[in-house]
Amino acid sequence: MTVNVTRRQFFKLGAAGVASSSMAMMGFAPESAEASVRQFKLTHAKETRNNCTYCSVGCGILIYSHGDGSKNARQEVFHIEGDPDHPVSRGSLCPKGSGLLDFVRSEGRLEYPQVRAPGSSEWKRVSWDEALDKIARYIKDDRDANFVERDENGGTVNHWTTTGFLAASGSSNEAGYITHKVVRNLGMVAFDNQARV
Amino acid sequence: MTAEHQAEHDYGAIPGGVVEPPVVVLPERRLFSHRARRLRDLSRRMRSMADFLGFAARLAQAQHQVLQKRTSTFQPDSQAFDLALEHGMPPLSVQSLQADLDWQEDLDALCDALELNVGQAQQQLIRQLRQLDHGARREIATEVLNAGRGTQDTRAFMPLVAAVLQVAWLRQCSVLPRPPKRAEGTAQTVCPCCGALPVASLIQVGRERSRVRYMQCSICAAEWYMERARCTTCFETGKLDYVGLEGEDGKRPLPIRAETCGDCQSYVKIIHRDTEVDADALADDLASLGLDIMIARERDIGRSSYNPWLIAG
Numbered sequence: 001m002t003v004n005v006t007r008r009q010f011f012k013l014g015a016a017g018v019a020s021s022s023m024a025m026m027g028f029a030p031e032s033a034e035a036s037v038r039q040f041k042l043t044h045a046k047e048t049r050n051n052c053t054y055c056s057v058g059c060g061i062l063i064y065s066h067g068d069g070s071k072n073a074r075q076e077v078f079h080i081e082g083d084p085d086h087p088v089s090r091g092s093l094c095p096k097g098s099g100l101l102d103f104v105r106s107e108g109r110l111e112y113p114q115v116r117a118p119g120s121s122e123w124k125r126v127s128w129d130e131a132l133d134k135i136a137r138y139i140k141d142d143r144d145a146n147f148v149e150r151d152e153n154g155g156t157v158n159h160w161t162t163t164g165f166l167a168a169s170g171s172s173n174e175a176g177y178i179t180h181k182v183v184r185n186l187g188m189v190a191f192d193n194q195a196r197v
Numbered sequence: 198m199t200a201e202h203q204a205e206h207d208y209g210a211i212p213g214g215v216v217e218p219p220v221v222v223l224p225e226r227r228l229f230s231h232r233a234r235r236l237r238d239l240s241r242r243m244r245s246m247a248d249f250l251g252f253a254a255r256l257a258q259a260q261h262q263v264l265q266k267r268t269s270t271f272q273p274d275s276q277a278f279d280l281a282l283e284h285g286m287p288p289l290s291v292q293s294l295q296a297d298l299d300w301q302e303d304l305d306a307l308c309d310a311l312e313l314n315v316g317q318a319q320q321q322l323i324r325q326l327r328q329l330d331h332g333a334r335r336e337i338a339t340e341v342l343n344a345g346r347g348t349q350d351t352r353a354f355m356p357l358v359a360a361v362l363q364v365a366w367l368r369q370c371s372v373l374p375r376p377p378k379r380a381e382g383t384a385q386t387v388c389p390c391c392g393a394l395p396v397a398s399l400i401q402v403g404r405e406r407s408r409v410r411y412m413q414c415s416i417c418a419a420e421w422y423m424e425r426a427r428c429t430t431c432f433e434t435g436k437l438d439y440v441g442l443e444g445e446d447g448k449r450p451l452p453i454r455a456e457t458c459g460d461c462q463s464y465v466k467i468i469h470r471d472t473e474v475d476a477d478a479l480a481d482d483l484a485s486l487g488l489d490i491m492i493a494r495e496r497d498i499g500r501s502s503y504n505p506w507l508i509a510g
Contacts, residue, residue: 009499010462010463010498010499010500010501011346011499011500011503011508011509012493012497012498012499012500012509013486013489013490013493013500013507013509014489014490014493014494015490015493015494016510017493017509017510018486018489018490018509018510019510020349020352020509020510021352021507021508021509021510022347022352022353022355022356022506022507022508022510023249023486023507024510025349025352025353025510026252026318026319026322026353026356027316027318027319027322027353028248028249028252029248032245032246032248032249033245033246033249033486033487033490034487034490035245035246036243036244036245036246036484036486036487037442037450037487037488037490037491039444039445040442040443040444040450040487040491041442041443042440042441042442042443042491042492042495043440043441043442043443044438044439044440045438045439045441045454046437046438046439047425047426047437047439048426049425049426049434062425062426081408082408083425083426084218084406084407084408084409084410084425085409085410085424085425087215088215089215090215090216090217090218091407091408091409
């Protein structure tokens with residue numbers, strides 16, 4: 001290779017670099033470059049690789065967001081498109097994937113746990129701790145009440161059919177493995193995954 | 198792909214399955230005339246840089262004329278290309294071909310094509326270049342091919358010498374039996390065809406490479422695949438910041454963003470052909486020189502690419 005890639009110099013083309021650049025040496029006004037951008041401002045954005053969570057295909061997506069990552073800057077997703085480098089989807093998205101930005105910005109998007117008490121028509125915001133305690137309590141009570149060890153013939157079944165579980169599709173293999181172990185070990189039979197939707 | 202997918206219908210065929218983008222794309226012979234047209238267009242849009250971009254347009258047009266009119270006498274060893282391609286070496290290595298290619302005569306032809314169409318300062322420059330002996334010209338060429346800065350005395354000649362080297366190498370690309378394979382590791386940061394540095398990166402268009410990113414070589418103009426949202430120099434992904442220009446109306450003056458990397462403190466421009474199909478790596482990089490100046494003002498980072506028509510001092 002001609003260019004030593006590990007010891008490469010990075011050229012700085014600031015105002016000083018331009019003033020002694022080939023452009024200036026050839027007889028062109030170096031200030032013209034600066035003048036050409038006077039009326040513009042710099043914008044910063046992030047481009048992040050991710051996967052669509054809406055089905056088991058897991059198409060690659062590129063998420064564009066504003067903000068340069070500094071502490072006070074507000075981050076905001078402004079565009080999502082298919083990732084052309086993804087080996088499975090090669091940049092294409094289905095209507096669900098194409099609408100991802102609307103999901104992100106949806107006014108109806110769930111951002112925290114809420115509970116609607118039996119008989120009530122109102123949703124009440126609760127903390128994560130409260131929500132998880134409540135869910136654990138319901139699971140325990142329902143399992144204690146309805147767990148079936150043996151069927152009518154006396155055969156061992158160890159199942160629990162009164163509660164079901166819907167797992168997320170945006171999970172890793174490992175998260176899927178753990179989910180499966182937890183749910184099946186409880187004896188739960190009704191078990192499905194958002195990835196099939 | 199199954200036979201069913203490939204079936205032709207009365208209304209044409211649907212794309213069958215997932216299309217893999219090509220890893221290396223060799224340049225077309227029309228490149229210089231496209232570039233000249235783009236530069237003329239840019240010289241009207243970036244009015245304060247009109248003189249420089251207008252000159253660059255005439256230089257690209259002169260390249261096109263030299264490429265059309267002249268042929269190379271260089272005959273590669275019949276097995277040399279195959280051997281290089283087989284072993285993943287750049288078949289048109291700038292180092293090994295520099296002595297073999299007869300670009301000196303191309304340079305005289307380029308000066309002829311250019312001389313009457315440029316301003317006085319550049320005419321004088323061309324006259325001085327003609328008077329340089331072959332050895333001095335060769336030294337300038339070596340500096341260009343090594344992606345160097347030259348000296349105070351030679352820097353002004355470098356874009357002209359670079360222009361003729363681009364013609365000589367692009368001409369050789371058309372005799373390659375097939376495009377090279379994708380390079381591995383850090384070799385991906387240089388051209389798989391000739392080993393030179395990229396001039397910028399392009400987001401491409403077309404069925405096979407829609408929105409796929411390619412680096413374009415600063416010398417032979419071959420394009421090679423480079424994953425998006427990843428630094429093209431150190432391959433890190435964590436500290437990338439995409440810097441662009443925006444007018445008061447919220448519009449971008451040029452289809453360009455710079456991908457800056459906080460890990461290796463460098464950046465490369467991304468030219469979006471998906472928003473302006475006429476955009477050209479070298480031309481749009483020149484026209485967006487203002488972006489380089491603004492980046493340099495804000496942060497202490499440098500360009501990882503090399504544009505031989507604009508060499509920093």
